Amino acid sequence: MKSFLQKMPDALKRVLAVFVLVAGTAVLVRAVLPASLTDSRLHIKTTVEREMAHPVRYAGSEACADCHEEYKVKQGGYHKNLSCETCHGAAKEHSENPSDLKPKLPRMREFCAGCHTYNPSRPSGFPQVNPAAHNPRKVCIECHNPHDPKPTRTPRECSACHAEIARTKELSPHVQLECTTCHTVPQDHKLIPRSVRATIPSERSFCGKCHSKESGRKEAPKVDILTHGEKYLCWQCHYPHMPEVQ
């Protein structure tokens, strides 16, 4: 053996040493180290599996419909797009063990206020109240059924949602005009206000019906509708709900 090593040329010994090193590293990486440290596809796979095994807490409202009749009531009312778990909280456990684990039943005023307190950042048309002024200390669900919430009396047409505009108009010279004088309101606008919109005037001649020199309306201020304000539309300078001269 010794003679064999001695006979071997130096260059070959070096090549062999490098080969053993490379092979050793390969064996270490492929066989000895745990796969999760070396194979990126495997670590991606195990992570994906771990994520997928994460327990589900929210069951989804289809799960509620099987047992609860309130679901049908809800589907007919303004809360139809709310998931049951929006108010009742995560209920996957309840759906698996209905008798022992009950979801929460929020009954306090503060809960409804979370969505329905007036906030200028909320989209207009979303039903909002000032909890300090709206029947203070009374529980919301005494008057409104949470599964089919309705105003207790029929709202006074436009002002129910467009209260700010209604208030402004009350102080303006246009107070005598009905909203429908300028806006055509399809019946569906009251049900799906965002999808079906009321019309708004689009031409100068619309305002001209009262405010042009030829108009028969005596009490309305008159301008020469062809030259007044040059290229601008009337409402670019005058806010129609409070048409002061600016």
Place this chain on the structure above:
Amino acid sequence: MERRRFLSKFLSIAASATVVSGFFKRAVASPDGYDPKGHYYGMGIQIDKCIGCGKCVEACKEENNVPKEPFFFRTWVERYVIKKEGETSVQNIDMRIERSNEVFSEKDIVRSFFVPKLCNQCDNPPCVQVCPVGATFKTEDGVILVDDERCIGCRYCIQACPYGARYLHPEKETADKCTFCYHRITKGLLPACVEVCPSQARIFGDVKSSASPLGRFKRMNKLHVLKPSLNTEPKVSYSGLDGEVR
């Protein structure tokens, strides 16, 4: 040994070593019952529908074990207030129930609205590029996940994310972020935030399918993404986004 014979033997050994090492490779199959190839997920957010109730934030924390403290978020909602004069202010909405009765002043406000935010699941994700250990990656269905067994908690990705969508989990000490509720979507459920949203401000689906709520949202609205100049190609798109939103 003759040079030619040595070279031919060396090459044959190297070739057989490659074949043998092939046996050590572990087969990587996709997780059962779900084929990620058929999906590519995205989300649409309608700014003019968000009422800022924070149900999405609560549900996300509940579903994904996000710490309850108010500075750990996988999704959060910002309130933008654009004033007549001075800077636009941005606040994270307060989730505490005792604050739900607060009525905001609307003096000097030009426009105000809520912007729900979450990980944009970028198609060109900066967080994946910077991870020194390859712990964060994009799945086949387009979701960016974090391998919390591989993550070393160096916070590079948290710094790199232009949307601030990542945080360091205080108990695990690894980076954590929105996964689109990967464990839910792979079972055909909606992400928890989409499930509980009372006003359908969030729409979830496949970015490629046009016959879906997300497809409809994309066709019917003018879409924006956050920070488009960074070329991160977010898969979360917004409609009705104000130019002030950063």
